Amino acid sequence: MNTQISMKKVVLPVLVTVLSFGLLTGCGNSDTDKSNGEDMSMTGDQTMTQQRMSEGDTEAAMNEPQTFEATLQGSNEVPEVNTDATGDAMVTLNGDSIHVQGQFSGLSSVYTASHIHEGAKGENGGPILTLKPELGNDKMSGMFDGSYQLDDTQIKALKEGSLYINVHSENHKPGEIRGQLTATDDGM
Known part of the structure; x- marks a missing residue:
């Protein structure tokens, strides 16, 4: 029992002194530990800031205009169409809208319609948008x-390359010329 009391008298003051000294000095070199603590805090803040910036960059990249192109030819139709008609189109995606620019000419008969269809290259798909071109005087361009x-x-389908432009004519009601919309190098 005397041993326990004398241990308490010796160990307890030493323990209190060590703990007090540790608390006062920051448990070691105060400059090193304090700066490490600040670095850790700053790293956490920096990580949060970098994450926000990265999310912002991702949003900005998603909102930057993206460009897609199509070369319209009878050979792209399914089944292939033998025609001298040609065309091209450039589609710019900006947010949730697209701007379509381009031309076609040389249809074998009078133009009847043009659409953007959903379908992979070599596959036919249903129209999702009706395009409204300004027709030439010949009604074949x-x-x-x-x-x-x-x-x-x-x-999503546009970005995956699963949309195409199809120009229909009186002689080729399912489509006379077609072109798959693909991303340009500067559009992604």
């Missing part, structure tokens, strides 16, 4: 210059 809204599913 035209120019695209219009804006259209897309929903999230259509935007």
